Amino acid sequence: MLDPACGSGNFLYLSLLALKDLEHRANLEAEALGCSREFPAVGPECVLGIELNPYAAELARVSVWIGEIQWMRRNGFEASRNPILRSLGNIECRDAVLDVETGRRAAWPEANVVVGNPPFLGGSKKRSELGLEYTETLKAAWPHVPGGVDLVCYWFAGAWDRMVACKLERAGLVSTNSIRGGANREVIKPIVAHGRIFEAWGDEAWTVDGAAVRVSLICFERERGDETPSLNGLPVDKINSDLTDFPFDLTSALRLSENKSTCFEGGQKHGPFEVDDDTARAWLQAPRNPNGRPNSDVLRRFVNATDIVRRMSDAWVVDFGAVMSEHEAAFFEQPFEHIHEHVKPVRMKSSLAAHRDYWWRHHRTRPELRKALGGKSRYLVTPVVAKHRVFTWLTMNYWPTNLVDAIARDDDTTFGILHSRFHELWALGMGTSLEDRPRYTPSTTFETFPFPEGLTPATPAADYAEDPRAQAISTAAARLNELRENWLNPPDLIERVPEVVPGYPDRILPKDEAAAQVLKKRTLTNLYNQRPAWLDHAHRALDEAVADAYGWGDDFRAGTLTDDEILARLFHLNQERAARQ
Structure with missing residues (x-):
């Protein structure tokens, strides 16, 4: 059993206990049939892990040994004494999805089953959290995974690839519930098309580092078993890639x-283009600019999602549109000076050439929206x-x-x-x-x-x-x-x-x-x-x-x-x- 994002070892701990319980039940049944009772053979070496954080990896090794000792004593067996804890090389400290030295996908050790709770990191945050170089290298190493997906999707793709190669039988992974749609869902589609999801919970409460999130729990396999699939605890005929049981696949x-x-x-925007309401109204009442145009041409009320679902704020933004040149923008004296003073210094530090070359314009000016x-x-x-x-x-x-x-x-x-x-x-x-x-x-x-x-x-x-x-x-x-x-x-x-x-x-x-x-x-x-x-x-x-x-x-x-x-x-x-x- 492998957890390729094992953290401090909670899934490894529970998996070890489950494996030992299965073996113990088999031994008891064999003994009831007249066979001699065997000493437990399943131990910490049967659970494998990969964890990037060294401290967490060491905690995982300790957790597994604690689970082993507790189980042995609870079931009447003598636990290891000398030494009490042995080294566990089967829990590796490294990246589970990218070999940063070669720029290739990271290898996973051989296992029958994969379980885990991979890191929750949204697709839009990968660059800022992981760095541009790492993100681009990761994308190149996994060409069949859409570039904008959440980080967790690489673990689903990795598990499925091993199933296709006949190197893995089953997997059960936790993901944010966003895996049910958009680009994230692309890693689930081949599982449904060529294998099956045999058990899933589509939208469950979960706590990560004290923060409440909504997750999906997905168990899948390539070889279709005989048992009836279960969705949200209920039997269904089939589980679709959006984690529904409709007789049609809405995702198609x-x-x-x-x-x-x-x-x-x-x-x-990508820059402080906003102005306060007093400044905006002062500019609106200012005399017309040298080009004969009022400042109202480039001053707009600014609306975010909160303004829609709550009360409308009194926010304003300078907007020089999608095609206005620097020369044309400069005619709007007060708004232009404000942007020159507050936005340009920020844009000049940007790694994006468009930010530096067109510092007076918004990052996404949406010319297609303006046209429509x-x-x-x-x-x-x-x-x-x-x-x-x-x-x-x-x-x-x-x-x-x-x-x-x-x-x-x-x-x-x-x-x-x-x-x-x-x-x-x-x-x-x-x-x-x-x-x-x-x-x-x-x-x-x-x-x-x-x-x-x-x-x-x-x-x-x-x-x-x-x-x-x-x-x-x-x-x-x-x-x-x-x-x-x-x-x-x-x-x-x-x-x-x-x-x-x-x-x-x-x-x-x-x-x-x-x-x-x-x-x-x-x-x-x-x-x-x-x-x-x-x-x-x-x-x-x-x-x-x-x-x-x-x-x-x-x-x-x-x-x-x-x-x-x-x-x-x-x-x-x-x-x-x-x-x-």
Whole structure:
């Protein structure tokens, strides 16, 4: 038994006890049949480990010996006395996935079974935590593993590769629950396609270094055994790569061309481009610049995910767009001087040439999003990660961060379809999660979703304005938005104050301190946590309109349209449309 990320040896300790219990049971049964009782042969040498941290590796060796001594004494056998603890070379202190000297994959010792709790390190953090050189070398050493995956995925890939080479029988590993989706899931797909997951828990609470996380526990093999698979403690026919037991594999849903160039990640700054509200408003009221343009051309309200699910902050950001040259940016005197003083010194220290060459621009300027928003007065946004999948409207004066996804549509019909139970279920099924909060992405959750026929993002809203289906959805969606806005910002608690210059939305301010205390709790998260009856009724009316648009209205009203049935039908539509592309 091998644990290739053994830490201080907890899994090795438990594995040794389990192996010794199995042997002891076999010996007792043999003795009952008349055979002589044998002295235990299973010992610490039967558990193998790899651990990068020298101190943890030594703790693991001690833990295993303690387990051996405890078991022997508990079961009436004499434990080793001279010496009490012997050296355990089968627990190695080294990297388990990369041989840094050769730049190749690290070798694993021969074993029948692999278990372990590999390190939890998100794909986006590998470079900062492990270093650029190590990360690039690791990627080159494992060319069949997607580069942006969480670090734990290399242990799954390593175990599966050994099974394919007939050097391993079974494996059971702990991962963050994000392994169920996105690029991480790619290491699970070959296991399901050519072997099987025989036992799994998809989303369990776990504590790592005092921090609560959500994990998946996955046991898999290449040779398919006879026992019935178990998912979350229940027998199932098959476990899919997203750790569901649907009769169809939702992970094989394909991106639809009709949904492309509509949903985008927000921008990334990489530098202190923000300015406080007083400075921003002073710049807005300043005289026009030498180019005849006001500072409002490059000042935008800045929106992150917290602003959406809680209360909107009064954050501002300087944004010189995607193509503005340094010469052009310099005409906006006050914003440019601020960026020159505060951002340029940071950018000049960056290892990225683009940061140094275009220091006045954001890191990710999202030209494709800017193009898609052209000619629109508003657009939809949703947090990348949130407990509730909510959508809301922003005007063009707002610029979203990379933790916000922006949908370049301005019609209530699209808002209603996205806020329906149909899209919510699809997003939950196709997306990953961070801890217990689902993640939304343009590629996996939006571009794969089959909108009702004729109401897709490829169709201009004006083309279906007279469609009764679109009108019904639009009416229900607008009503939902109106009711939510009334709850979030009751007229008797707020004052709408015009911004210091035209073109920006009014500022929403509490009338007094008592109102401010009430408004602090008026957030979309709290609203959907409570889900009052009026909100539930509004969503049901919206869901009914969307069901009618799909042609499933009678089943919805009859109560036969279960969540699993909805996903099955949407998956069928996805496959059908993908085949026509």
